[in-house]
Amino acid sequence: MKKLLTALLLCTSLLFAANSNYNYEITPIIGGLNPEGNLDLDDQQLYGVSIGRYLDDDSIFDQLEIGILGTTSTDYTLGNEDTYVTRFFTNLINEYEMNETASLYSLVGLGYEAFSKEKYENEDGGFVNYGLGLKFKLSESVSLKTDVRHLINFEGDNNLLYTLGMGFSFGEKAKAVPVIKEVKKEKMKEVIKEEPIILDDDKDGVINSKDKCPTTPRGTKVNQHGCELDDDKDGVLNSKDKCPTTPMGAKVNQHGCELDDDNDGVVNSIDKCPDTIQGAIIDKHGCAVTVNLHINFDTDSSIIKNTYENKIEEFANFLKKYPSVKAKIEAHTDSTGSQKYNEKLSQRRANSAVKALVDLQIDANRLEAIGYGELKPIQSNKTKEGRASNRRVEAIIKK
Numbered sequence: 270m271k272k273l274l275t276a277l278l279l280c281t282s283l284l285f286a287a288n289s290n291y292n293y294e295i296t297p298i299i300g301g302l303n304p305e306g307n308l309d310l311d312d313q314q315l316y317g318v319s320i321g322r323y324l325d326d327d328s329i330f331d332q333l334e335i336g337i338l339g340t341t342s343t344d345y346t347l348g349n350e351d352t353y354v355t356r357f358f359t360n361l362i363n364e365y366e367m368n369e370t371a372s373l374y375s376l377v378g379l380g381y382e383a384f385s386k387e388k389y390e391n392e393d394g395g396f397v398n399y400g401l402g403l404k405f406k407l408s409e410s411v412s413l414k415t416d417v418r419h420l421i422n423f424e425g426d427n428n429l430l431y432t433l434g435m436g437f438s439f440g441e442k443a444k445a446v447p448v449i450k451e452v453k454k455e456k457m458k459e460v461i462k463e464e465p466i467i468l469d470d471d472k473d474g475v476i477n478s479k480d481k482c483p484t485t486p487r488g489t490k491v492n493q494h495g496c497e498l499d500d501d502k503d504g505v506l507n508s509k510d511k512c513p514t515t516p517m518g519a520k521v522n523q524h525g526c527e528l529d530d531d532n533d534g535v536v537n538s539i540d541k542c543p544d545t546i547q548g549a550i551i552d553k554h555g556c557a558v559t560v561n562l563h564i565n566f567d568t569d570s571s572i573i574k575n576t577y578e579n580k581i582e583e584f585a586n587f588l589k590k591y592p593s594v595k596a597k598i599e600a601h602t603d604s605t606g607s608q609k610y611n612e613k614l615s616q617r618r619a620n621s622a623v624k625a626l627v628d629l630q631i632d633a634n635r636l637e638a639i640g641y642g643e644l645k646p647i648q649s650n651k652t653k654e655g656r657a658s659n660r661r662v663e664a665i666i667k668k
Contacts (some may be wrong), residue, residue, distance in 0.1 A: 292440035294321040300432035313340040332362040353385040412436040558605035564662040571617035595635045595667040603656035615640030
């Protein structure tokens with residue numbers, strides 16, 4: 270085996286040395302070691318790491334490597350004792366490219382090994398090692414590496430070590446600036462060349478030959494094609510855009526302003542109630558302002574109890590304070606009975622509330638009554654409390 274490694278090391282001189290674009294390489298390692306028989310040690314399992322520094326192109330060697338290898342618990346073949354071995358090493362490496370992805374490398378160097386338990390003439394000491402390996406490039410900075418090394422202790426004992434590692438290169442080298450040969454200047458005869466007249470008819474700064482919008486109004490800001498800008502990308506040019514900061518993707522009208530489909534003054538993108546009835550007073554979210562009159566009815570009844578008269582009076586006073594507003598009185602039922610019957614019942618309840626307001630001197634022309642039956646519950650009809658809450662009267666304030 271030693272003769273084979275020596276022969277292969279000599280053959281590497283026939284290959285081309287490989288250059289690296291990086292400064293450093295770190296390699297996690299696993300492997301094994303077969304000790305010489307007279308050392309009375311079992312085969313060893315190894316793990317460790319090495320760090321390599323790529324050398325300059327004019328150096329004899331390509332890389333300087335330092336590393337450490339430890340073993341799992343290793344048994345002595347005599348007795349029941351075991352030991353751990355730690356090896357430190359430094360090597361000089363030459364790498365030889367075989368093709369785009371594979372290269373051969375040789376190494377030679379020194380090391381030191383330490384035993385956790387010295388036994389049978391196994392003592393801490395130095396060693397010389399040399400070896401040969403293969404490197405397969407997986408990407409620009411990642412390589413798979415495997416090698417075989419012959420370790421010769423200073424006492425003359427021999428070990429055969431083999432490893433498998435994954436190399437990660439980092440610290441990219443600065444690229445050399447190519448030297449440009451100075452060219453001798455020749456004297457040239459002065460030639461006077463007439464400059465062509467460049468036309469820009471619409472005076473927007475883009476010449477006619479490159480102007481895709483040749484009639485842009487004077488003073489308008491344009492892009493590189495000579496066309497007017499549309500900063501908010503809504504399809505309406507800046508000069509005609511009355512809302513120049515429309516959110517991206519919003520639908521706009523011919524003035525570049527976001528649409529408001531229900532015409533309540535709140536644009537679609539922030540309108541949480543996009544189908545508000547015409548004329549309703551709305552809040553900042555685009556929803557109609559609703560006043561709960563807190564009138565609850567007994568089942569199958571449209572008679573307003575005396576206990577709710579003060580609620581009717583409070584709302585009547587509100588309407589008197591704001592004589593320009595109108596109110597849509599909406600009445601609702603629980604789910605007891607059919608929807609057809611409940612719709613008629615809720616209409617009677619709405620009419621009762623309107624009559625009570627008219628009796629308090631509110632003009633009937635300012636009021637509208639509508640019954641929705643059981644269509645708009647605010648709580649579950651499965652409980653007594655929920656059904657009581659659903660038998661209610663509300664008012665929507667209108668302009």
